[in-house]
Amino acid sequence: MDSLNPEILPIERAPHVWKFWGTALWGFVVFAALFIGQIAVVIFFVLRGAGSANFEQAVRVVASSGLAISLSVIAGLPAVAAALWLAIHWTRIGFADYLALRWTNWRNLVLGVVGLGVLVEGWDLLSRATGHDVTPDFMIDVLKSARGGSSVWLLAIAICVAAPISEELFARGFLYRGWSETALGVPGAIGLSSLAWTSLHLQYDWFFFCEVFCIGLWFGYMRYRSNSLWLTILLHGLNNLGALVQTIWLAG
Helix, strand or coil: CCCHHHHHHHHCCCCCCCCCHHHHHHHHHHHHHHHHHHHHHHHHHHHHHCCCCCCCHHHHHHHHHHHHHHHHHHHHHHHHHHHHHHHCCCCCHHHHHHHCCCCCCCCHHHHHHHHHHHHHHHCCCCCCCCCCCCHHHHHHHHHHHHHHHHCCHHHHHHHHHHHHHHHHHHHHHHHHHHHHHHCHHHHHHHHHHHHHCCCCCCCCHHHHHHHHHHHHHHHHHHHHCCCHHHHHHHHHHHHHHHHHHHHHHHHH
């Protein structure tokens, strides 16, 4: 009958949010999962292509392959979701609640879209004024490869759906949530999570790095204002869709 004695009932651990170092360490685990999920696809294509060419040439071909890049990006999504589920499971907070997977009002949606449009157009004008390319050569090469392999639709899914979901879950979802509840506060969490998100785009030069970082700041502000990750996922997808359409137009 000891189990009926309230004095010896098991004490359940209270829900908690990972703070700075917990968020940083689990963030590294999530990043590693994303990298492993994506690089596994790349390695598969490299090994398959190495049979008819040398290894170095196979790597160069895969690096600009629309099909390989698309499948690689898509493969990263379940890897990120699994790693985040593991990290959040230990907090005893619901997955959707921890990551703010809730919708917001139309006012925030309109503000987010208009602000994003102004920001992107400003960077486009700056790129033209400074003689910098509006679209990275990397994107044009990947698009041409996807066209040749009839996989443009798969590239669109990867860029406009899979990438926004996985990257927003990681940056504005997990990293922002933990860091915003530390001494960094909201401004520090927005800046640091935007920097972490920018670091995922190593295929770009410094100019596009700066643009991505600024867009990340806007996404972070909208995440704070709306308390909705679905909003930033949607904005991210719209931004990538616009970039894809622009690349298709520039590529002729």
